[in-house]
Amino acid sequence: MAAQHDHHNLGGSNRLLPLADAAAILGVKPRTLRDYWRKWGIPALRVGRELRFRERDIDAWVRKRIAA
Numbered sequence: 001m002a003a004q005h006d007h008h009n010l011g012g013s014n015r016l017l018p019l020a021d022a023a024a025i026l027g028v029k030p031r032t033l034r035d036y037w038r039k040w041g042i043p044a045l046r047v048g049r050e051l052r053f054r055e056r057d058i059d060a061w062v063r064k065r066i067a068a
Contacts, residue, residue, distance in 0.1 A: 013054075013055045013056060014054055014055070014056060015054070015055045016045065016047070016052040016053070016054060016055075017052060017053045017054070017055055017058065018050065018052060019033060019034060019050065019051050019052075019053070022053040022058050025058050025062070026058065026062070034051065037051070037053075040061070041061070042057060042058070042061050043057045044057075
């Protein structure tokens with residue numbers, strides 16, 4: 001039987017956060033997030049030259065770290 005994905009329980013929204021907002025949620029400086037997002041495994045999108053982070057992805061990353 002195929003696994004069902006319940007998109008209502010993913011947490012957060014698909015809202016795209018600018019670097020500064022995502023960094024504030026994570027409690028780090030924007031430069032730190034810009035330098036380490038790949039190493040930390042946080043998904044990001046480029047909009048023009050700017051990085052954007054889905055609120056849902058930031059929430060999931062934080063929950064994963066808390067559970068570890």
